[in-house]
Amino acid sequence: MQRFANVLLGLGVQRDDRICLYMPMIPEAVIAMLACTRIGAIHTLVFGGFSPDSLVDRINDAGAVVAITADAGYRRGQPSQLKNNLDQALPSCPTLRSVVVVDRCGTEVEMTSGRDHWWDELVSEANPICPPAHLDSEQILYILYTSGTTAKPKGIVHTTGGYLTQAAWTHRQVFDLKAETDVYWCAADVGWVTGHSYIVYGPLANGATSVMYEGTPDTPRLAERSEDPALWPKDRFWDIIERYKVTQLYTAPTAIRTFMKWGEQEPARHDLSSLRVLGSVGEPINPEAWMWYHRNIGSERCPIVDTWWQTETGAHMITPLPGITATKPGSACAALPGIGVELVDDAGEVLSVGGGYLTISQPWPAMLRGIWNAPERYEETYWSRFPGRYFAGDGAKIDEQGYLWLLGRVDDVMNISGHRISTTEVESALVDHPAVAEAAVVGASDPTTGQAIVGYVILRASFEPSDELREQIRRHVDTKLGAIARPRAVIIVPDLPKTRSGKIMRRLLRDVVEGRVLGDTTTLADASVVDAIRQRAEADSSDED
Structure with a gap:
């Protein structure tokens, strides 16, 4: 780690410079993070599954001067390219002047003289001792960008x-x-x-x-x-x-x-x-x-x-x-x-039981210090809805014994004939059926009820899709939650659209069921999943007609 800290210094990195890491799950990723902290540089990691466009957004927002990557990383036993993705991004990243590459998979990559350097060569020649920089407790440690599924990624500081x-x-x-x-x-x-x-x-x-x-x-x-x-x-x-x-x-x-x-x-x-x-x-x-x-x-x-x-x-x-x-x-x-957690209602009044907005009422040691280069967005995003309280958009309920039940994003709460129904509750009822392995629920526009529930389900391996099974699953929700929560439709799908961090992108499922043009899909782990879902949804709709 100290050798690599000296490598960064040798590349001209100074305190407060931003360093982009675009790496697989290998020890060098951790070494690079710690090397940054040792000299007071600020690391910003970009998940190795992200695309060149996602890299451009994050590198430019941070103003990174050095990128650390690998030729590729292993996924399902095969190399998954990283350096080539970074190369596609670099022409649009004017602040980036140096690239360090770990030879992880032995794949052929293009190395630009004067800009690109092999990790092993630099480390082998570096001094093994690098005294740590003495830093204030409020020195920025890292910037980490949110997945950006709905808007420009936020650089959390x-x-x-x-x-x-x-x-x-x-x-x-x-x-x-x-x-x-x-x-x-x-x-x-x-x-x-x-x-x-x-x-x-x-x-x-x-x-x-x-x-x-x-x-x-x-x-x-x-x-x-x-x-x-x-x-x-x-x-x-x-x-x-x-x-x-x-x-x-x-x-x-x-x-x-x-x-x-x-x-x-x-x-x-x-x-x-x-x-x-x-x-x-x-x-x-x-x-x-x-x-x-x-x-x-x-x-x-x-x-x-x-x-x-x-x-x-x-x-x-x-x-x-x-x-x-x-x-x-x-x-x-x-x-x-x-940790001061409180649920509040629409007016900001504290609730002792029932459902509400999840807020934090007092500071905590690890709290974010802002959004990089966006102080107004920071205030608007987290502090404007309930003044004096941190609120990031999650809902929860508290039961009679004081236990908290997280309900996910409040924008994932559906309004069915005036009743607020959480997607989480309906998804749990769907997964409770013995045939269902995983489920996602969205609210679709309905002329009568305002919104109607549509459930997407993945079956367990031992079950085959059929119209009878779809109806059984719908009725099962009725049994668990009542008729108000019964899905208008249950669509059996091979997979669900997820970000590379594993979160279901319900926004895209709403686009499918509403027949809209899809929004941003750059953070999807597998973009082909949406096409398969659309085909399945259209087939199920034809069957119902």
């Missing part, structure tokens, strides 16, 4: 002292870390805030032994790969846990629902007895996925910490504490000590 304090404390307490003996695994990507706080800064500050994995959950080890990838086992996560005796697993509900679709036989083939704590991050976890995780991965003995926080908050805000909090499946339970 985090500083050093408070951020590191909260990331380290929450990592230790929420995961019940025993650093001397535990093997901790956060199965996120360093390109997202979860990777920043709970792969890099929190675990390293606590001296944790961590697993870092490059690849997908359905990519087995080389010895187990047949010529047909469709026949590959889908148990890589469970193989890793068994081999390395992982004690904490932190993953997303999207991944858990995918594991459900693949079947419980995959984890059943492995010894997962080393696990002590399970974590969930990224979106509200529906009770059915919570119970599957509890039974099949945790063997009904591992506490589950369902964590709510955001890129903007920097670290955990609402979560149970293992061994302390009595949990409820699907509930994030309560705010951590010292």
